[in-house]
Amino acid sequence: MPITPNDQKRLPRVFSGIQPSGHLHIGNYLGALKQWVKVQHDYESFFCIVDLHAITLPQDPQALCAGTREVAALYLAAGIDPQKSTVFVQSHVPAHSELAWILGCLSPLGWLYRMTQYKDKAAKQQAEASSAGLLFYPVLMAADILLYHTNAVPVGEDQRQHVELTRDLAQRFNHIYGEVFTIPEVMIPLAGARIMGLDTPNAKMSKSENSEYHAVFLLDPPDKIRKKIMRSVTDSGSEITFNDDPARAGVNNLLTIYQAFTDESKEAIENRFAGKGYGHLKKAVAEVVVEGLRPLQERYHQLINENGYIDDVLAQGAERAATIANPTLKLVQERIGFLKARGKT
Numbered sequence: 001m002p003i004t005p006n007d008q009k010r011l012p013r014v015f016s017g018i019q020p021s022g023h024l025h026i027g028n029y030l031g032a033l034k035q036w037v038k039v040q041h042d043y044e045s046f047f048c049i050v051d052l053h054a055i056t057l058p059q060d061p062q063a064l065c066a067g068t069r070e071v072a073a074l075y076l077a078a079g080i081d082p083q084k085s086t087v088f089v090q091s092h093v094p095a096h097s098e099l100a101w102i103l104g105c106l107s108p109l110g111w112l113y114r115m116t117q118y119k120d121k122a123a124k125q126q127a128e129a130s131s132a133g134l135l136f137y138p139v140l141m142a143a144d145i146l147l148y149h150t151n152a153v154p155v156g157e158d159q160r161q162h163v164e165l166t167r168d169l170a171q172r173f174n175h176i177y178g179e180v181f182t183i184p185e186v187m188i189p190l191a192g193a194r195i196m197g198l199d200t201p202n203a204k205m206s207k208s209e210n211s212e213y214h215a216v217f218l219l220d221p222p223d224k225i226r227k228k229i230m231r232s233v234t235d236s237g238s239e240i241t242f243n244d245d246p247a248r249a250g251v252n253n254l255l256t257i258y259q260a261f262t263d264e265s266k267e268a269i270e271n272r273f274a275g276k277g278y279g280h281l282k283k284a285v286a287e288v289v290v291e292g293l294r295p296l297q298e299r300y301h302q303l304i305n306e307n308g309y310i311d312d313v314l315a316q317g318a319e320r321a322a323t324i325a326n327p328t329l330k331l332v333q334e335r336i337g338f339l340k341a342r343g344k345t
């Protein structure tokens with residue numbers, strides 16, 4: 001008799017992932033990785049490198065391959081402990097694709113067309129040229145989450161709608177075929193960890209933005225970090241205070257970055273910069289970022305240079321992930337009415 005998810009005695013589970021579609025930046029670190037590092041002590045954690053999601057937009061094969069290992073090494077360098085958490089590559093566990101197909105057959109197209117991220121991403125492509133994969137993206141994300149009977153999904157605000165869709169799909173499946181899936185909750189990090197683009201302070205920092213002065217990448221050398229921050233967009237004023245005025249979003253973003261790296265209070269930070277100019281603020285922010293990333297960069301270079309280490313971690317991660325994902329998939333296939341293949345247990 002398969003174990004039903006809810007009566008297992010275990011720590012609550014979290015699942016999250018980042019796409020290997022470009023270099024990770026301080027927004028990924030402060031908004032996701034730093035939170036995951038904390039979460040892993042209180043939850044049984046699954047942190048995935050979601051390569052199947054990455055190919056919903058065109059990727060260069062070599063960059064995708066190298067990027068996948070790079071993201072994995074950055075997870076570990078940021079403090080994710082592979083003894084505690086399961087770190088793996090999505091395509092290494094085929095159950096993700098298989099469950100996605102099944103859930104896709106339960107997803108009304110209307111639900112998918114309604115997703116804001118789809119609308120935004122599709123709008124950037126030529127009409128008709130945008131891939132079916134882009135539309136299917138949230139279904140694959142639902143499969144990721146549901147395979148592990150995940151209780152909580154730490155993601156940014158922009159992913160809330162996808163977690164809601166996941167809940168709707170899980171409920172729909174459970175309703176039609178009987179209880180299989182745990183209904184997951186979204187877990188949004190504390191406000192303040194949302195980092196905006198240095199050159200676009202009104203839009204979130206993004207991996208796929210091409211301009212050179214948009215993001216500080218986690219592996220940028222110190223000089224580059226300084227240069228990017230010194231060139232960040234501010235405004236023509238001079239007041240250095242946390243604020244939610246869209247016209248002063250650049251200064252607010254710099255202060256947010258400063259706060260995230262120093263853990264000082266807002267008051268202490270505002271006092272520190274009272275009467276100072278933006279140039280002074282930028283220099284100070286650049287230094288806390290350079291120093292804050294230094295240990296992470298050192299660990300990264302150690303890990304990536306240790307022959308085979310990252311690939312070993314990923315192999316173990318995929319093996320462990322499959323021990324949870326495969327039984328869930330099997331139960332789903334049974335409930336759907338798929339004939340069991342002979343010789344397979």
Ligand code: TRP
Pocket residue numbers: 015016017018019050053140141144145153154155159
């Ligand atoms: N869509 C997420 C993002 O871009 C990445 C992701 C894929 C994910 N699968 C997931 C996040 C499952 C949480 C859980 O941020």
